[in-house]
Amino acid sequence: xxxxxxxxxxxxxxxxxxxxxxxxxxxxxxxxxxxxxxxxxxxxxxxxxxxxxxxxxxxxxxxxxxxxxxxxxxxxxxxxxxxxxxxxxxxxxxxxxxxxxxxxxxxxxxxxxxxxxxxxxxxxxxxxxxxxxxxxxxxxxxxxxxxxxxxxxxxxxxxxxxxxxxxxxxxxxxxxxxxxxxxxxxxxxxxxxxxxxxxxxxxxxxxxxxxxx
Amino acid sequence: xxxxxxxxxxxxxxxxxxxxxxxxxxxxxxxxxxxxxxxxxxxxxxxxxxxxxxxxxxxxxxxxxxxxxxxxxxxxxxxxxxxxxxxxxxxxxxxxxxxxxxxxxxxxxxxxxxxxxxxxxxxxxxxxxxxxxxxxxxxxxxxxxxxxxxxxxxxxxxxxxxxxxxxxxxxxxxxxxxxxxxxxxxxxxxxxxxxxxxxxxxxxxxxxxxxxxxx
Numbered sequence: 554x555x556x557x558x559x560x561x562x563x564x565x566x567x568x569x570x571x572x573x574x575x576x577x578x579x580x581x582x583x584x585x586x587x588x589x590x591x592x593x594x595x596x597x598x599x600x601x602x603x604x605x606x607x608x609x610x611x612x613x614x615x616x617x618x619x620x621x622x623x624x625x626x627x628x629x630x631x632x633x634x635x636x637x638x639x640x641x642x643x644x645x646x647x648x649x650x651x652x653x654x655x656x657x658x659x660x661x662x663x664x665x666x667x668x669x670x671x672x673x674x675x676x677x678x679x680x681x682x683x684x685x686x687x688x689x690x691x692x693x694x695x696x697x698x699x700x701x702x703x704x705x706x707x708x709x710x711x712x713x714x715x716x717x718x719x720x721x722x723x724x725x726x727x728x729x730x731x732x733x734x735x736x737x738x739x740x741x742x743x744x745x746x747x748x749x750x751x752x753x754x755x756x757x758x759x760x761x762x763x764x765x766x
Numbered sequence: 767x768x769x770x771x772x773x774x775x776x777x778x779x780x781x782x783x784x785x786x787x788x789x790x791x792x793x794x795x796x797x798x799x800x801x802x803x804x805x806x807x808x809x810x811x812x813x814x815x816x817x818x819x820x821x822x823x824x825x826x827x828x829x830x831x832x833x834x835x836x837x838x839x840x841x842x843x844x845x846x847x848x849x850x851x852x853x854x855x856x857x858x859x860x861x862x863x864x865x866x867x868x869x870x871x872x873x874x875x876x877x878x879x880x881x882x883x884x885x886x887x888x889x890x891x892x893x894x895x896x897x898x899x900x901x902x903x904x905x906x907x908x909x910x911x912x913x914x915x916x917x918x919x920x921x922x923x924x925x926x927x928x929x930x931x932x933x934x935x936x937x938x939x940x941x942x943x944x945x946x947x948x949x950x951x952x953x954x955x956x957x958x959x960x961x962x963x964x965x966x967x968x969x970x971x972x973x974x975x976x977x978x979x980x981x
Contacts, residue, residue: 609795610809623814751817751941765805
């Protein structure tokens, strides 16, 4: 596993500014530098540079095909409200930021984004996700509100950087990303299975958008 | 292991970031740059929920939808008092999962219109050459208490003399059928018939088989 450089908030916030990011295995084996991880989120600093935003959902490979998150509901529990874990065709385990292993695909889908600017400013980019109101099998529908997600990442014990939530059938703001910061998480999706719906294959698309002013 | 100081670690991070971030022009990963003005980028994620076809029928003893199959066949018994034989006094039954000749009737499907029929093999015999036609068995429908259903699956056809009845499943709504009723059987006792025990547990044509099907 490559060393991951991360900064833990360890009580003095200025450490974040000076310590390199994502300390991981590199320092775990040294006696000279031992940082005790606390239950805080990573802070991943992006080197200032030409103004850029970037967003990754799922696989970090060229090709232009979105990943798909899916579930086949067992007949015996259809519409019982027994939540059904969804899986995906994502194979993205490592962070594009530094190749550190953060996700466990296919159950987890990688989501990451950043805003880079020449200098760290008060600007921030807004990460949101938009869906239609429903998934459809061509005739019948399932509300997108039936799909929710949890958020985590390996080694990041703090609060989720891109929080857990539930699609709202429209636009949902997930978080703001400060300039020269990289934010990422792994989302695990669930189908609430609250309704006894018509047979079929229901599909829908979520579009994640990152906007900087 | 070589120990890096803070500055060298910072430099390494900078190198990592500089090397990795500009390489993010990939599928469902997009990078946009501009010196000024708003920046917008998006990436997509598709969702698929596969829902199987299901068909569930319960008449009498059984579980709710999703429970293991229950093969119990209830027996509805009618005993005609001698004083009332053939006087057209309807005779209430005993038995059934709800007692007093009543049963739970549930039908559930998500695959479009269901066909539901009652099927018999002919008149109910006593094994001695005598018989009672199925038209003498009436079925009343009412709200179901457990699980709660309004009378949405009324037994709206008579039991057939033989063979299959007409379809009496209600039309599906958006391909979904989820209905229930209480069915209560009675013997109409319209004719004076020879003494004997007519029907029984799958004997002497004493069984009604309810069949549900969906395409």
